[in-house]
Amino acid sequence: MLLASACVTGPDFQYLRQDVNELKRNSYETKRDLDALKDSSAFAVREDTFKAVQEGQGEINSKLSEVSLGLQELRGRFEENKYYTEKQLKESALERDMIEARLAGIEDQIKLLRDKIMPAGGQVKTTEPGGNQPAPVAASGPEDESSPTGTFVTGGEQIGGREEAPDDGRRKAYEAAYKAFKEKKFKDARKRFEAFLKDYPGNDLTDNAQFWIAETYYAENNYEDAILAYESVLKNYPDSDKTGGAMLKQGFAFIELGDKKTGGIILNRLIEKLPDSKEAAIAKKKIELLEAKPIKDK
Numbered sequence: 001m002l003l004a005s006a007c008v009t010g011p012d013f014q015y016l017r018q019d020v021n022e023l024k025r026n027s028y029e030t031k032r033d034l035d036a037l038k039d040s041s042a043f044a045v046r047e048d049t050f051k052a053v054q055e056g057q058g059e060i061n062s063k064l065s066e067v068s069l070g071l072q073e074l075r076g077r078f079e080e081n082k083y084y085t086e087k088q089l090k091e092s093a094l095e096r097d098m099i100e101a102r103l104a105g106i107e108d109q110i111k112l113l114r115d116k117i118m119p120a121g122g123q124v125k126t127t128e129p130g131g132n133q134p135a136p137v138a139a140s141g142p143e144d145e146s147s148p149t150g151t152f153v154t155g156g157e158q159i160g161g162r163e164e165a166p167d168d169g170r171r172k173a174y175e176a177a178y179k180a181f182k183e184k185k186f187k188d189a190r191k192r193f194e195a196f197l198k199d200y201p202g203n204d205l206t207d208n209a210q211f212w213i214a215e216t217y218y219a220e221n222n223y224e225d226a227i228l229a230y231e232s233v234l235k236n237y238p239d240s241d242k243t244g245g246a247m248l249k250q251g252f253a254f255i256e257l258g259d260k261k262t263g264g265i266i267l268n269r270l271i272e273k274l275p276d277s278k279e280a281a282i283a284k285k286k287i288e289l290l291e292a293k294p295i296k297d298k
Helices: 002-007 010-117 168-182 186-199 206-219 223-236 243-256 260-273 278-292
Strands: none
Touching (some): 168 206, 186 206, 206 223, 206 243, 223 243, 243 260, 243 278
């Protein structure tokens, strides 16, 4: 080797050095290209990953938008339902207040006219003369010719057939008034019943007389005065056996005036108070007829 080295000349060594440097330079450039290729590959991988993440984020945003729109729609429906519900509640409350105010007004009118229609005081009777209680006739069906007020009125009552009352004048006065009523002489009957109440207050026929006064008004289609007269029966004689008939005919009177709501309220109160009575059965049928053929309120 020493001999070989000794044989290498200066120029040859110089060429060898240049070749070595060239190889180093080529190696460096190759390494640089490899690094650049690695960076380029890494960037491509990062870019693909970024695009995938971007696409995923876009899909998530789209779904979130759909969910948000759904929530807005549900919120809108909820607010709409809430509005209509509150509106209906307010209307129902207003309607109830109007009915209560109307009833209060009627009660005020009754209080103002009570002294004119009915003398104060009175003893509630326990039995009808003759033991027969007038029973209302159903609204539907043929009119009874013996019923002075027609289809909607109560039936007759017997005056005779019982032991003479201690006050024979009282009995005869009542008989005369009721006879006029049966003969459809309603004004005459009303005057006689009013005179009976004035001359014989506080006896077992007082509530009957007041009831027949109301019936005379109803028979004459004077429903306003009939309502007030029936109210006198209900206020002054709450335990009378004429209570059911008075409530029934008072409800009918309101309906005849076109006030179906108030009439229906009174009929429903009758059904609640006397559920097993004949009057309640008639009231139920009347309510069914009203629902089938509604009457416009005034």
